[in-house]
Amino acid sequence: MTSAQAWAILREFTRSESLLKHAQAVSVCLAAYARRYGEDEETWLVTGLLHDFDWEIHPTLPDHPTKGEPILAERGVSEEIRRAILSHADFTGVPRTTLLEKALFACDELAGFLTAVSYVRPSRSILDVDVASVKKKMKDKAFARAVSRDDIRNGAAGLGVELEDHIAFCLAAMQEKAVELGLHGSTHPESFTGF
Numbered sequence: 001m002t003s004a005q006a007w008a009i010l011r012e013f014t015r016s017e018s019l020l021k022h023a024q025a026v027s028v029c030l031a032a033y034a035r036r037y038g039e040d041e042e043t044w045l046v047t048g049l050l051h052d053f054d055w056e057i058h059p060t061l062p063d064h065p066t067k068g069e070p071i072l073a074e075r076g077v078s079e080e081i082r083r084a085i086l087s088h089a090d091f092t093g094v095p096r097t098t099l100l101e102k103a104l105f106a107c108d109e110l111a112g113f114l115t116a117v118s119y120v121r122p123s124r125s126i127l128d129v130d131v132a133s134v135k136k137k138m139k140d141k142a143f144a145r146a147v148s149r150d151d152i153r154n155g156a157a158g159l160g161v162e163l164e165d166h167i168a169f170c171l172a173a174m175q176e177k178a179v180e181l182g183l184h185g186s187t188h189p190e191s192f193t194g195f
Contacts, residue, residue: 068085
């Protein structure tokens with residue numbers, strides 16, 4: 001499956017602009033890790049795009065992502081990708097064993113948190129976010145309280161990278177695609193580079 005096909009599936013089931021942007025942010029982080037590890041970038045992009053595709057039709061746990069998996073199977077999404085999507089939720093009982101599964105879990109909450117940090121910057125730009133500000137916001141329990149700090153920490157550990165390095169890596173990946181993610185803010189010129 002191509003990222004264009006995955007995007008079409010995501011658009012079919014997702015109306016929320018913030019959910020679409022979240023899927024893109026996770027896919028950007030995953031694609032960067034695929035390049036780092038010499039993995040198939042398209043597969044990792046597709047996984048990021050589709051990991052929450054069913055959130056609007058199955059907004060309660062454990063329906064998401066378990067009821068979404070058969071839909072993806074019907075659409076021809078590979079078992080590798082479907083398994084990774086199932087493994088990003090602890091309650092499914094699908095252990096994270098592959099690098100893709102570990103990377104998806106590691107990037108999911110962090111991408112959302114980096115987006116939230118961007119929105120509270122005066123410029124509303126991820127280009128003005130640094131690792132120190134992310135770590136400071138992680139200590140603030142009132143900030144983006146729906147984002148699990150434990151999942152962010154455990155995701156980095158499961159991937160075998162230091163938390164600070166993981167934050168820096170995903171931050172750099174999202175900064176490179178700031179325009180596409182809608183995170184370039186109001187004070188930075190747009191320079192679309194395409195996905």
